[in-house]
Amino acid sequence: MFFEDDETLQMYVEESLEHLADIETDLLAMEEQGEEIDEELVNNVFRAAHSVKGGAGFMGLDVIKELSHNLENILGLIRDKELMPSSEIISVLLKSFDRLQELISNIETSNDQNIDEYITDLKNITNDTLPDAEKKAIEEVCEIKHPMSATALKSNRYDIEQAKKQGKFIYILEYDLIHDIHKKDKNPLEVINSLLKSGIILDCKVDISYVGTLEDDIPNRIPFVILFASIIEPDMAPILVDLDAEYVFNISDDKLPEQEEETQATPEKQETASEKEKNETENFPNSEKTAPPVEKEEEPEQHAKKGSESQDSEKKSASISQPPSKTSSQPQANSSEKSNSHPENDQQDTQDDAAKKTISSLRVNVNLLDSLMNLAGELVLSRNQLIQGLTSSNQHNIESASQRIDMITSELQEAIMQTRMQPISNVFNKFSRVVRDLSQTLGKEIALELEGKHVELDKTIIESINDPLTHLVRNSVDHGIESPDVREKAGKPRQGTINLKAYHEAGQVNIEIEDDGGGIDPEKISAAAVKKGVITEQEANLLSDKDKANLIFAPGFSTAEEITDVSGRGVGMDVVKSNLERLGGIIDIDSRVGIGTSLKIKLPLTLAIIPSQIISAGHEKYAIPQVNLDELLRIPAGDIKEKIEKVGDAAVVRLRGMLLPLIKLSDVLGIEKTYKDPETGEIKPDRRSNVADRRSKDLFNPNDNNNFSEEEINERKESDRRYHAASAINIAVVSAGTFRYGLIVDDLMDSEEIVVKPLGKHVKNCKGYAGATIMGDGKVALILDVASIAEMSQLSTASSSKKIAEEKEKMDSSSERLKDQASLLLFRNGEDEQLAVPLNLVQRIERIKSTDIEVVGGQRVVQYRGGSLPLHELGEVANVQPLPEHEKIEVIVFQLTGREVGLMVSPPVDAVDVVLSVDEETLRQPGIIGSLIIHDMTTLMVDVYEFFKTLHPEWYTEKEHAVNIDPETGESGNVKILFAEDSSFFRNQVKGFLEEDGYDVTIAEDGEVAWNIINSEENDFNLILTDLEMPNMDGFQLTAKIKNDNRFSGKPVVALTSLAGEGDIEKGKSVGIDDYQIKLDREQLLLTIKNYLN
């Protein structure tokens, strides 16, 4: 080849691979379309093959040319609707395109490759489709001579006939490589590509004979001839192809050879394919195989493997009879030394190599490049500004310049990151094929759904997740989805579904692989793990179900009985996990037996720069990647005793109802714990050994006035460092995968974006660190590896999770017993009086100035929201202390009977969750239901309704008894409600206002009693009101019984609860509860009941 241009070759390779990249998806789409072929789609694939062929012809890549030519034939047939793309045909096409891709990726050796098998398969297809005459035409190769020279181009008759049929003209175009292309600064591939846009290239070649030998003069013309078919008229043609008219030869019909040709066979130029020809043979040592359809079995006997050099060199000769091996395609010359590979080559390997080789270039949006240019320009300007400011010592300029540089740097970083972002569709699209092939092999029916193809990831991440994702998808197909029969038996649809989803969330990319297969059985996994010695039996017993499922990630694990080719080598999952972790990502598994499995992968958006939280421990700073950080906690000195508890010998903190194990970073690392002296700012060693080491509060009980005076206590508190702000505990709540814990650190500092730098060999093996970074002050800070720190402190999932699970159970069961939890609003009246009202009755809390209170008609009011809010204090009804005088007054606003009223109270006003065990006798009085102990103080529970009713009886009109007309009997009677509630407090309350509203209420102390009452048929209730937590039979069971019994299923059941969690509501719905009401919300309850009774 004249150019010898690695560049041109490289470009050809890149372009071809690009063309071929989409082919797989298109072919699969074609398969699905079946009869209704989308012509566009087929054209796409056709054009891809065609341009590959064109370039190959030019480059002398004969094997590629032949393969693509055959592919083209088939696609042409499909496009012309003469061939229907069946599954088998598509499979052949897929395989052939795969091979083509391989050939192109290993372009140097491509001419040595053996593609007979593929050619035969392809030819078989075409042959079956075409009528005999046309079959011959395909075989037949015509030689078309260049009018002016000895050059001859060849094409098979079939193509020429087709072209003529389409009304195209056949031209021979003669480009001069030197003048027309090289000097005009064009590039042969560009020429070919532009020609392809307006017609078909049937053949092309470079007339190398013109180059001559070294002894000749340098040629001034090297013809590049192309056999071109196009509908462009002869007079327009030269303009289109950008040639002088004298070099455009219109081959009219008469010049076309009519019949078979006269080209001699050159017997020693054995083609690699079988040669039994009866047809004309060719003189093209290149690749045109005119072998007629041969039985496949005969093939192997015939063909000679292309290992021998002689074949190669023969093949290399250009179609011109001159022997020009010195100028023949260089890449092939080199390749003759390479051994050839089996056609059955390990496709995986070459594909991988190909993948790695080709990912040396990238497509970038031009807009992005423009903005990068802009940013670079701005950076230059700001730098100039900075330098100027520095030399002239202008502080202001320096500051503004550095601000700009700060901003520009961030933008620059982002823009550069974006250039590396590629859509994940690159990876996803391959999976359609993987799933298709694999499910066919295994005889399963599987549909693959892809979501979020546009989600973009950094290039390196995309390259790295390819393998792990493939493994996971294959696992799903192999182990996850059951065979159609099994599925049918289980009542599932025969076709299984695998869902691949990608989306951005919280600064990370999430990838989910979900299947509706058999799920992962924790017991099986754990048994297998014990068997393989991954964990001991005792350890296995300590694991929760989720942990057991996670065992599949343990090294050396595999449940497949035999190692199938597909998966099950026992090296899969843990490699996947470690690969993902290396990328800074995490993987989690969630599975339910019989229902399906869901694998969730989280990956950071970029590898190099991560946002992190800087903390200090010992005398050093460390960084915690934000991806691992959930939240930051600070426990003030005074609360430590309460909030931090011990489970076994591990310290835990209760966070929103969950127990969080605590780890002291300084202990794990074996460094000295320090604290910052609040006055001097010095870092000093902290000698507290016990996390929960605080003087007992009781010792300083303010109520115990005997030993200490107030001032003394306060002073002591302040000077005692243990109570000081500095002795608060700083906790970073981190998570490694699903395992969360709190890391106790000395100090919490800023959050910063840091550049991750790898640690050297000697430190790499050190546990606990995931790299290092350089801080703004030049010092090195180590980046903590949250997962391994947990391991180091032996607080891994296996050992502690059970303990924590136990604790949780205890907590849950205790909350079961202590049902009737409620949220209360605490406030004060007199100095030592603490009172409470149910929080859900509170509309708002306001603070008003005492000067704003007006007295109108003996009633205190305040202007409020455009109206007057009546104000009262507890002393008006109850026997309590008078409200002390203050400038500012807290007012709790309630809404009753549609009106708003305010209750004046003293601070502190606080909300609290407590167990309602109300003492209804001791301190009962008007307006006060009873008392309970909250925060060690006797607290009076205010009865809001009674209170305001006493003050404003006119608001509550007498209600008639609700009358009910029985539709069947026409009798009228009172509405009867059955109320099941075990707490007497609530019973009385609710019964009270139900009866006031005119209902007949029958009470039952628990579900069983209620059921007996209903069953006895003495009373016919219109509505059942039930508590949920009751001893012998709870509300759920009661409802279930009622609804399942035909006699009563029509009755509405309303549940009263202090719990209204999602889970409970679901549970309630499933047993048939009609409505949920919060206890003590009288008005709402009455309204609901009224609705249900109508």
Add this chain to the structure above:
Amino acid sequence: MSKYKESEYLELATFYVGEALCGIDILNIQEINKQFDFTTIPQSDDFVKGVLNLRGRIVTILDLGKKLGLSPVKKHKNNRNIIVNFHDEQIGLLVDKISDVIVAKKNELDSPPANLGGIQGSYFENIVKTEKTLIGILDIDTVLTTD
């Protein structure tokens, strides 16, 4: 910039580790500095003193004394870090005191004894004799290879 022909001569930077005088081919040395503000790495091997920020790169600093099996390098104002190139990283070796750069003829090098100054012979590539003393030329690969 050596005026000596590369093939014949060897330039060595010499330094003391404990009592032993050792040398390293200067072609392997990136620089020698006095930066001691390393960041310690808790839980690392005991010969790892910490890491340094060397113009944007993170360099691990090892206590050469400990690494060679001697007692740790005592803190002294004469201490220096010798930053060497090792595969594709840079590693710093903390030594007690540096000495001269000497030139040795390659053909005048001897093979190392089993033990030199308390350091095992396997750490040395060769030794060179000078008028006053013996200098053991360290084999960086052996010294720095992690198990």
